[in-house]
Amino acid sequence: MxxxxxxxxxxxxxxxxxxxxxxxxxxxxxxxxxxxxxLAKAEELAREFRGGKAHVxxxxxxxxxxxxxxxxxxxxxxxxxxxxxHLGPAGTIRNARPGTVVVDCSTIAPxxxxxxxxxxxxxxxxxxxxxxxxxxxxxVEGTLTFFVGGEESAIERARPVFEAMGKRLTHLGxxxxxxxxxxxxxxxxxxxxxxxxxxxxxxxxxxxxxxxxHQALTAGAANSWALETLGKKMLDRDFLPAFAVKHQQKxxxxxxxxxxxxxxxxxxxxxxxxxLSALEAAGEGDKGTQALLTLYEKxxxxxxxxxx
Amino acid sequence: MxxxxxxxxxxxxxxxxxxxxxxxxxxxxxxxxxxxxxLAKAEELAREFRGGKAHVxxxxxxxxxxxxxxxxxxxxxxxxxxxxxHLGPAGTIRNARPGTVVVDCSTIAPxxxxxxxxxxxxxxxxxxxxxxxxxxxxxVEGTLTFFVGGEESAIERARPVFEAMGKRLTHLGxxxxxxxxxxxxxxxxxxxxxxxxxxxxxxxxxxxxxxxxHQALTAGAANSWALETLGKKMLDRDFLPAFAVKHQQKxxxxxxxxxxxxxxxxxxxxxxxxxLSALEAAGEGDKGTQALLTLYEKxxxxxxxxxx
Numbered sequence: 001m002x003x004x005x006x007x008x009x010x011x012x013x014x015x016x017x018x019x020x021x022x023x024x025x026x027x028x029x030x031x032x033x034x035x036x037x038x039l040a041k042a043e044e045l046a047r048e049f050r051g052g053k054a055h056v057x058x059x060x061x062x063x064x065x066x067x068x069x070x071x072x073x074x075x076x077x078x079x080x081x082x083x084x085x086h087l088g089p090a091g092t093i094r095n096a097r098p099g100t101v102v103v104d105c106s107t108i109a110p111x112x113x114x115x116x117x118x119x120x121x122x123x124x125x126x127x128x129x130x131x132x133x134x135x136x137x138x139x140v141e142g143t144l145t146f147f148v149g150g151e152e153s154a155i156e157r158a159r160p161v162f163e164a165m166g167k168r169l170t171h172l173g174x175x176x177x178x179x180x181x182x183x184x185x186x187x188x189x190x191x192x193x194x195x196x197x198x199x200x201x202x203x204x205x206x207x208x209x210x211x212x213x214h215q216a217l218t219a220g221a222a223n224s225w226a227l228e229t230l231g232k233k234m235l236d237r238d239f240l241p242a243f244a245v246k247h248q249q250k251x252x253x254x255x256x257x258x259x260x261x262x263x264x265x266x267x268x269x270x271x272x273x274x275x276l277s278a279l280e281a282a283g284e285g286d287k288g289t290q291a292l293l294t295l296y297e298k299x300x301x302x303x304x305x306x307x308x
Numbered sequence: 309m310x311x312x313x314x315x316x317x318x319x320x321x322x323x324x325x326x327x328x329x330x331x332x333x334x335x336x337x338x339x340x341x342x343x344x345x346x347l348a349k350a351e352e353l354a355r356e357f358r359g360g361k362a363h364v365x366x367x368x369x370x371x372x373x374x375x376x377x378x379x380x381x382x383x384x385x386x387x388x389x390x391x392x393x394h395l396g397p398a399g400t401i402r403n404a405r406p407g408t409v410v411v412d413c414s415t416i417a418p419x420x421x422x423x424x425x426x427x428x429x430x431x432x433x434x435x436x437x438x439x440x441x442x443x444x445x446x447x448v449e450g451t452l453t454f455f456v457g458g459e460e461s462a463i464e465r466a467r468p469v470f471e472a473m474g475k476r477l478t479h480l481g482x483x484x485x486x487x488x489x490x491x492x493x494x495x496x497x498x499x500x501x502x503x504x505x506x507x508x509x510x511x512x513x514x515x516x517x518x519x520x521x522h523q524a525l526t527a528g529a530a531n532s533w534a535l536e537t538l539g540k541k542m543l544d545r546d547f548l549p550a551f552a553v554k555h556q557q558k559x560x561x562x563x564x565x566x567x568x569x570x571x572x573x574x575x576x577x578x579x580x581x582x583x584l585s586a587l588e589a590a591g592e593g594d595k596g597t598q599a600l601l602t603l604y605e606k607x608x609x610x611x612x613x614x615x616x
Binding site: 199201 | 418441442443453455476478479480481485488489491492493495496497498499500502503504506507508509510511512513514515516517520521523524525527528529530531532533534535537563566567570571572573574575576577579580583604607608609610611
């Protein structure tokens with residue numbers, strides 16, 4: 001392997017997060033081969049860069065991506081998709097050469113990440129679990145944070161690719177540790193969401209002036225990213241998804257399953273998971289997580305009056 | 309009343325918060341009369357300023373403070389003490405002249421604040437409920453945030469005194485509104501505390517490197533004052549009280565009582581209240597609220613192993 005030739009990069013999964021991440025890799029000058037469940041998406045991205053300095057090729061199958069890549073980034077919805085694109089009949093493992101590094105940015109169970117890493121290791125392919133924080137905004141702006149599990153040498157090989165997509169990488173230990181870090185992030189995100197929803201519901205029911213109160217609260221010990229960002233959206237009655245309830249629920253299910261395996265009870269997360277289940281049952285799973293406020297409003301005539 | 313003469317200020321309750329607040333009023337140049345449950349404390353503060361430019365006098369009873377003051381600040385543990393110092397046999401109401409403004413910085417139930425305001429109004433004394441956020445650090449540095457309920461004209465009369473003690477005042481409405489604002493603050497503070505304790509307990513049980521993880525988490529959507537400040541103390545195993553469990557519990561009891569009256573259910577706050585009750589039952593009510601982490605560690609052999 002000639003380490004002086006430019007790193008050839010593959011990208012699999014051109015969704016809300018994956019598409020802007022792949023764009024940033026191409027812009028950084030890496031020869032890029034992309035594939036997605038829908039071939040047209042990959043072809044469209046290739047067309048987007050045609051004629052420019054960057055070289056982007058569309059591939060039909062993950063195994064074709066592997067043929068053309070030294071580092072393969074994947075970003076798909078959940079563990080079954082990660083298994084399919086790497087270990088399935090048309091998976092990267094079919095054609096990946098020894099030493100290839102897979103950077104999986106999907107959020108999946110830590111146990112699934114460990115098992116996929118072990119299967120790829122049999123083909124001498126190095127797997128990094130590298131789930132991200134920062135949302136679509138971070139993906140577009142190239143400011144994602146990566147929680148990474150796996151071997152240090154594989155991280156060093158893929159580092160230029162990480163740098164094209166984000167601004168911070170934290171290596172937390174062996175395979176699965178990145179997912180455990182992301183799960184910790186989701187534990188705290190869930191609790192902060194609960195805090196803001198209950199705070200604003202309480203203030204609504206009390207008839208307080210919300211804008212002035214929000215400003216005072218963000219200046220003190222109650223402040224959080226959630227209060228600033230989701231709290232503002234609650235006040236603006238903006239329930240569009242930056243992060244949808246159903247996606248939060250997938251992540252909290254992973255958290256609760258992992259917590260049980262590790263012998264740690266998390267009653268707060270369990271409560272948020274149940275409240276969001278009620279929101280899903282009301283048909284609001286596609287809304288942003290800040291819609292949790294509306295569940296409290298459904299439960300409380302006083303809060304409902306304040307907003308009508 | 310000559311509004312060109314310097315405002316004469318009274319201060320009642322020289323505890324952890326009150327003592328540094330009173331000092332800042334004296335330093336700002338207001339003639340100050342102070343009293344506390346223990347007369348010696350008031351005399352000590354008067355001695356501290358003797359010979360300097362500021363004039364501080366100790367008074368035996370709240371009614372003596374009222375004789376000498378245009379604005380009276382009070383800062384005591386709970387509603388019974390607020391009632392005693394203002395409405396009791398030696399209360400300020402005995403000697404306060406019409407137009408006197410009482411600024412009560414204690415955290416008490418909104419309903420209690422409204423009832424005390426109504427009683428003082430009978431003597432034409434204006435009552436402002438003005439609970440604070442910012443802790444002892446904010447009291448010492450004069451950077452407190454005030455949540456204020458009451459009449460605008462009374463706030464304007466007392467504004468120079470507020471400015472001596474803090475950096476932000478938010479007027480939220482009529483009597484009781486300040487307490488409702490502070491209660492909202494405590495709803496969110498409680499939820500953020502739960503989030504951080506569960507996150508760190510989860511990470512401990514998972515065997516993650518806590519310092520690196522904490523740094524990564526504070527850079528993203530999980531961040532909060534609680535994660536930065538209380539999270540750091542949890543990692544340092546520093547459970548000394550900046551804000552004690554028993555004081556958080558007093559405030560959450562007010563929140564839950566008020567929420568019920570206002571018809572808004574707060575399952576998250578109720579959970580935190582119960583978890584902190586368990587901590588109190590274990591004899592740890594005097595520790596800082598960040599000791600909530602240790603409750604999770606008691607429940608989880610995995611988290612306990614990680615810290616031993």
